[in-house]
Amino acid sequence: MYDHEQLTNKIDDYMESCQGKPTKKGLSDWLGISDTTVYNVLNGRFNGFIYTRKPHINRAIDNPDFGLIRSIFTAERKTE
DSSP: OOHHHHHHHHHHHHHHHHHTOOOOHHHHHHHTOOOHHHHHHHHTTTTEEEOOOSTTTTTTGGGGGGHHHHHHHHHHHHOO
């Protein structure tokens, strides 16, 4: 799992690389996670269920960091 600082740095690097025009596919590739994981984080659900506070061992992003992922796409929608 990415810790908060690692994830923040990776997202900052990605946003610079994509010149402020993020895509879900681009972010998933950058973070080395599936496209589905990005969609799940944005929706806050995994297989239709709300994420629990106790993450599975394979989870890449912790619940408190979902907002980091959401924020880059929220900002994108505001500028369109």
